[in-house]
Amino acid sequence: MGKTIIISNRLPLQINISENNKVEVTPSVGGLATGLKSFHQEGDSIWIGWTGIAEEDIPAELEDEVEAEVKKQRCVPVSLTSEEIEKFYYGFSNRTIWPLFHYFMEYTEFHNEHWEAYKQVNEKYAEAVVERLNDDDVVWVHDYQLLLLPDYIRRKKPKVTIGFFNHIPFPSSEVFRTLPWREEVLKGMLGADLIGFHTYDYERHFLRSVNRILRLDINFNSVNVGNRVVRSDSFPMGIDYKKFRKAAKDHKAQPRSENSDIQKKLDYHKYVTRNTKLILSIDRLDYTKGIANRIRAFGYFLEKYPEYQEKVRLIMLAVPSRTNVPQYQLLKKEIDELVGRINGKFATINWTPIWYFYRSMPFDNLIDLYTSSNVALITPTRDGMNLVAKEYIATRTDQTGVLILSEMAGAAHELNEALIINPNNFEQIVDTIKLALEMPEEEQIRRNKLLQKRLKRYNVEKWAKDFMKSLDNTKDSKKAFKAI
Numbered sequence: 001m002g003k004t005i006i007i008s009n010r011l012p013l014q015i016n017i018s019e020n021n022k023v024e025v026t027p028s029v030g031g032l033a034t035g036l037k038s039f040h041q042e043g044d045s046i047w048i049g050w051t052g053i054a055e056e057d058i059p060a061e062l063e064d065e066v067e068a069e070v071k072k073q074r075c076v077p078v079s080l081t082s083e084e085i086e087k088f089y090y091g092f093s094n095r096t097i098w099p100l101f102h103y104f105m106e107y108t109e110f111h112n113e114h115w116e117a118y119k120q121v122n123e124k125y126a127e128a129v130v131e132r133l134n135d136d137d138v139v140w141v142h143d144y145q146l147l148l149l150p151d152y153i154r155r156k157k158p159k160v161t162i163g164f165f166n167h168i169p170f171p172s173s174e175v176f177r178t179l180p181w182r183e184e185v186l187k188g189m190l191g192a193d194l195i196g197f198h199t200y201d202y203e204r205h206f207l208r209s210v211n212r213i214l215r216l217d218i219n220f221n222s223v224n225v226g227n228r229v230v231r232s233d234s235f236p237m238g239i240d241y242k243k244f245r246k247a248a249k250d251h252k253a254q255p256r257s258e259n260s261d262i263q264k265k266l267d268y269h270k271y272v273t274r275n276t277k278l279i280l281s282i283d284r285l286d287y288t289k290g291i292a293n294r295i296r297a298f299g300y301f302l303e304k305y306p307e308y309q310e311k312v313r314l315i316m317l318a319v320p321s322r323t324n325v326p327q328y329q330l331l332k333k334e335i336d337e338l339v340g341r342i343n344g345k346f347a348t349i350n351w352t353p354i355w356y357f358y359r360s361m362p363f364d365n366l367i368d369l370y371t372s373s374n375v376a377l378i379t380p381t382r383d384g385m386n387l388v389a390k391e392y393i394a395t396r397t398d399q400t401g402v403l404i405l406s407e408m409a410g411a412a413h414e415l416n417e418a419l420i421i422n423p424n425n426f427e428q429i430v431d432t433i434k435l436a437l438e439m440p441e442e443e444q445i446r447r448n449k450l451l452q453k454r455l456k457r458y459n460v461e462k463w464a465k466d467f468m469k470s471l472d473n474t475k476d477s478k479k480a481f482k483a484i
């Protein structure tokens with residue numbers, strides 16, 4: 001068996017060039033990078049993807065250094081020009097596929113030049129893969145920016161084993177069929193031997209689209225494409241449970257000394273206003289995450305249950321994301337205003353209802369936030385999985401804490417003991433916040449025990465292993481199919 005080649009749009013690292021012309025390397029933020037990193041670190045794999053910086057922004061004299069930094073982590077850079085980033089990444093990936101697959105049809109744009117760039121960049125990735133590919137290697141392609149890649153690789157290397165995993169929802173065929181390039185996208189995905197989704201529903205939506213649009217017959221979870229069999233299945237992604245557990249334990253034993261403003265706020269909470277309960281909200285700033293409605297619901301909660309004023313605080317962290325896309329800029333503005341309005345309306349001398357941070361932050365702070373919060377409020381309108389929900393539960397070493405989770409997140413299918421809400425039902429959210437704040441500790445522990453057991457078992461390692469094992473099994477069915 002050869003090596004595994006992981007391919008995703010972004011590498012798990014981000015390159016920046018500082019003002020004094022130094023190469024800076026930081027880890028990428030986001031579900032895919034966090035999840036796959038542990039699989040990559042432990043195995044015999046190489047990872048192909050973009051470094052997060054435009055080709056033109058790397059000075060010629062630093063190119064070798066960038067390459068060397070990337071290579072240290074067994075990664076291979078694909079370089080993208082600013083124009084490609086604009087049309088392929090901000091364009092087709094994030095203004096067409098992302099909103100469409102999350103049911104935001106009013107945000108979905110269809111531009112032919114974005115589609116052309118999408119094809120061209122997928123081809124670029126295919127070339128980077130094929131250059132490093134041996135026949136016995138296994139290729140694992142990730143996510144919605146590279147939907148055409150499995151087919152592009154297959155055309156160049158017909159015999160290679162290819163897996164594809166979609167990290168975001170796959171929408172109902174009624175929504176998917178609105179895409180002008182729907183046939184090409186499905187054919188692109190069907191270049192893989194195995195196509196994975198977080199949930200059974202996404203898988204069924206995909207197969208239904210294949211059936212309706214390409215008129216191919218579905219045989220439970222497989223489809224014959226020419227002389228090949230393509231299988232699909234659901235693989236709910238887990239987290240690196242041990243890592244979060246250990247970090248939470250270490251943190252408890254010795255809180256770090258970093259003097260950031262988030263840290264100062266948390267210290268203030270712990271030592272000065274410790275009777276105030278803390279509700280946590282963490283996401284990339286994205287319209288699919290339901291952040292604006294979450295703030296509105298919190299404001300409504302303070303109004304409906306005024307006895308909680310000065311007794312509870314929402315700590316909200318939004319990580320900047322896709323800041324070039326207009327909807328994200330508008331959302332940022334909306335959130336700034338909403339936070340201002342609620343703080344303006346309810347704040348007292350001793351109490352600000354919402355602490356809001358718009359930035360990325362070190363892992364330590366993330367752990368501090370998880371371990372300090374009584375409730376995690378996660379209310380996406382659509383979310384492929386949502387790893388934050390799982391990370392919150394994993395870090396609760398004393399098993400207290402309540403997770404409020406939207407039923408529209410893939411994670412809701414597994415985390416049955418969380419308080420599950422419909423993100424559009426304000427009354428329900430508000431009453432569930434109250435329920436969470438008043439839940440007896442024994443009940444919190446009873447629920448979290450079960451959740452933790454499941455998360456420990458179905459961790460990211462198991463997810464990757466299950467996927468790779470199923471991918472390996474497709475080799476046998478390939479042989480059997482040929483023999484018929």
Ligand code: ADQ
Nearest residue numbers: 029030031032034167319359360361383384385386387388
């Ligand atoms: P995302 O939309 O990025 O992922 P999510 O699954 O919640 O969403 O993952 C976010 C990750 O970023 C978490 O691992 C979290 O620890 C990390 N993170 C969040 N805020 C951070 C911060 N301020 N600083 C540092 N790290 C931070 C996409 C899909 C999801 C799917 C994942 C994985 O949209 O639905 O769960 O991929 O498949």
